[in-house]
Amino acid sequence: MPRMLLASVLLLVVSFGVMHAAAAPLEPADTRREVSGDWHFLDDPNGELTIRDAALAWRTGRFEARDGSINRGYTDSASWVAFELAPVPADAPRQYLLIEPVYLDRVDLYIAPVVDGSPPDGQAFQAYRYGDARPLDERLLPQTRIVHPLTQDLDRTRQVFIRVETRSTHTVDVALVTEAALQGALQWSVLLHGGFVAIALALALINVLLAIRLRQGPLAIYGAYLLALAIGYAGIEGIGNLVFPHSIHRLNDWFVSIGTGGSFALVAWLVMALFDTSRRHRWAHYYLIIVALAGLGALVTTGGPLYSQSAELLFAVSLPLVFVAMYLAWASYRAGEPAGRIFLLAFCVSTVGATAPFLRILGILPSNPFTLHALQVSSFFHMILMTMGLSERVLDAEERAKRALQGAEQRAVSLAGKMTQRLEASNEALTQTLERERQLRLDQQRFIESLSHDYRTPLAVLNTNLDIIRSEGGVGSGRLAVMGQAIRRLRSLFDDALRSRRFGWVPDDENRRVDVGEMLELMVDEFRVLHPECPLSLETSKASIEALGNDRLLRVVLFNLLDNARKYRVRAPDDRGIEVCCHMSDHSVSIAIRNAVEKKSDAPADALMAPFVRGGSEGDESGTGMGLFLVRSAVEQMNGRIWLVDGDPSVFEVLIELSGGAPIK
Incomplete structure (x- = not known):
């Protein structure tokens, strides 16, 4: 009995501490409140904890208090953060949760009201899915940032759990903002980051065009570097959401990898080309090769289990890169080479701007506005200075090219002869290939x-x-x-x-007027002859029902649907068999085919109409899972619509709608 009493007291103390965890209200005069000062953290090393596990860990006091943002560098572990939101007055402006940064792969948000001061269990939470590895359509607000509107249970204290899992740098910040502050932040984000991407793309295009016009390798490399920087920045800051809203979740990891691995490989290649390290600085040349290989390694492992390790290795190896580049620029300046002074100034700016983000990514420095945006500001000035320096090199190269014109002409003649020989050999190989x-x-x-x-x-x-x-x-x-x-x-x-x-003749798949009523009667008669044991009833609104379609495709649709209904129907004494209904409205013709089933499949309609997918009630019936897929493809080819009717779980009903001459509403 004393032990039970002691256990009850301890449980009461733990529960009291959990129930009175610090809430995060937004004062009337405030437009933004950082939640990171009032939250608790739980490490999930294997990424296997569910919301029930997290809720239990919260009630038992396993979360640890954290002050400030979560910054774990690169890690394969998942993170759980928990906090409470205080009740919102009725006259308060609408509030939102802003979760940053935008490049987190998977962010699961769970919210539930606190009832009678007791923390809710796992079943009470409403789940929301965010992250750049998930479709943008799943978000309540498809914005460039991760934004969640707070619209439910505003008059009560709410318990919030956030689970984060990402292959990129594991940094988490959460803020409570008003609608006005959110709109301002979104507009400023699009203006600032979109402007940076636009400038980088413009300078990339200029350098590439100059490289093509002047045949300068460093200009082409730098143009490719600026392009990779713009692509990566668009992925990191959510600009890609505006350009590719429906496919960004498949592309964003590659955008970020191009901006990290690709840009590091290209900048290492650029430094080697600018300062001729293979002849003048062998030690720097070998180091830059290692950086380039590390960048390519991070790029090719995108989306794989080794990406985190590859990216972390890349950042660790590349940490001295700006200092090495600055030293090489200083040596070039001392040697009196063209644009050496401009290159030195450009790499000094990069050194200042890149050191802080590197240390932030590695988890050494905290995440704040300086460490988040220092690289962008320095990159802006670096791009301008590097473009000026490369232009100076181009002018010097043109001067030297004039003096070497005669030698270039001789080399061109020799090269043309070699190319002619290769072309003749290629023509001979092409002739042989065509004959085969x-x-x-x-x-x-x-x-x-x-x-x-x-x-x-x-x-x-x-x-x-x-x-x-x-x-x-x-x-x-x-x-x-x-x-x-x-x-x-x-x-x-x-x-x-x-x-x-x-x-070269192909079957005629053009849509024209088809007598759907007559075709249904013919196919129903054939079906009754072939399958007399299966009851089949046909109901039409009138004798002649015409629609825009294709005779061949419509036969494929009706045959597959009738055959599926025959195979999967319930065979019972009171079975009504298959029911076919055809009706014509003002502008469309509707065909419904229904039959009783033991249990309708739980899979969504889109999944059932995918290729090689069969329903859950097929039993021992043979099939390939292509029937409904062929039906949907044929209906769409006839500019019609098809869907599975929800309702009675014991009835499987397919509804087809074809145009009767005017567009379908």
């Missing part, structure tokens, strides 16, 4: 013609024997008619394939 291709086409044509002859012969025999059976009356005439029609259709398909091979 012509022979292969002849062999292919002979094979198809032989196959058509061998295939048509047994079809003709089958057709003849069916005529004999029909005359003797051994088999029902209805079934024979269907069999004959199927054989004629098979023969027609093969003739189409043969014409396609010989004359």
Whole structure:
């Protein structure tokens, strides 16, 4: 009994401490409040904790208090942060949670109200998914930043959990902002970061054009570096969300990798080309090769399990890069080389601007406005100075080119001779390749013609024997008619394939008016003959129902849907079988096919209509999972719509809508 009493007291103390964790209210006069001063942190080394585990850890006091942002450098672990939001007065402006930085791969947000002062359990939380590795459509507000509107349970204290998992630098900041502050921050972000990207792209284009015009390698390398810098910055700051809103979650990791690994490899290559390190500074040359290889390693491991280690190695190896480049620029300036002074000034600016972000990425310095934006400010001045320095080198190169014009002409003649020899050899190889291709086409044509002859012969025999059976009356005439029609259709398909091979003819898939009512009656009659054991009812609004479609495609759609309904229907004494309804409205024709099933699949409609996907009630029925996929493709080709009707879980219903002459609403 004393032990139970002691345990109860300890649990009460822990619960009291959890229930009274610091809330993060936003005062009426404030427009922004940093949450990082009022939160708690929990490490998830294996990334396996669920919201239930996190809620239990919160109630048992396993979270540790943190003051300031989370900055873990590169890590494979996941992080959980927890805090409370105080009730919001009714007249308070609308509030949002702003989660930064935007390049975090996966951010899971969980919010639940605190009831009677007790922390909620895992089942009470509402989950929201964010992060640049997830589609932008999943966000409540598809902005360039990670923004979550706070609209529920504003009159109560709310418990908030945030789970972060990323392959990039593991830095987390959360702020509570008003709508006015959010709009200002978003506009300023787009203006500042979008302007930086635009300037980098413009300078990249200028340098590339100059490189093409003047045939200067360093200009091309620097143009490629600026392009990689702009692409990476667009991914890091969410600018890509504005350009590729539907595919940015697949591209953003590559954008960031191009901006990190690609830019480091290119800048190392640029320094080697600028200062001729292979002849003058061998030690620096070998170091720059290592940096370039590390940058390429980070680029090729994008999205893989080794990316974090590759990126962390890249940043560790590249930390002395700005100092090495500054030393080489100083040596170039001392040697009196063209633009040596400008290069020295440019790399001095880069040294100041790059040191702080490097130390922030490695987790040595905290995340603040200086460490977040020093690289961008220094990069802006660095781009201008480097463009000026490269222009000076171009002018000097033009002067030397004038003095070496005669030698260049001789080399051009020699090069033209070599290129002519290679071109003649290439033409000979091309002629041989074309001759081999012509022979292969002849062999292919002979094979198809032989196959058509061998295939048509047994079809003709089958057709003849069916005529004999029909005359003797051994088999029902209805079934024979269907069999004959199927054989004629098979023969027609093969003739189409043969014409396609010989004359380049393709099947006619253009949409035109089709009598849907008549086609339904014919296919229902054929179905009843082939499957007399399966009840089938047809209901139409009138005798003639016309729609814009394709006869061949519509037959494919109806055959697959009727066959699926037959295979997966419930077989019971009171089974109504398959019900087919066709109605015509002002501008469209609707076809519904429904049947009873034991249990409708839990998979979403889009998944069921994907290729090679079968429903959960197929039992022992054979199939490839292509039926609904072919149906959807055919309906879309006829400019129609198809969907699965929600409702009774024991009924599977497919609804098709085709245009009746005017656009479908």
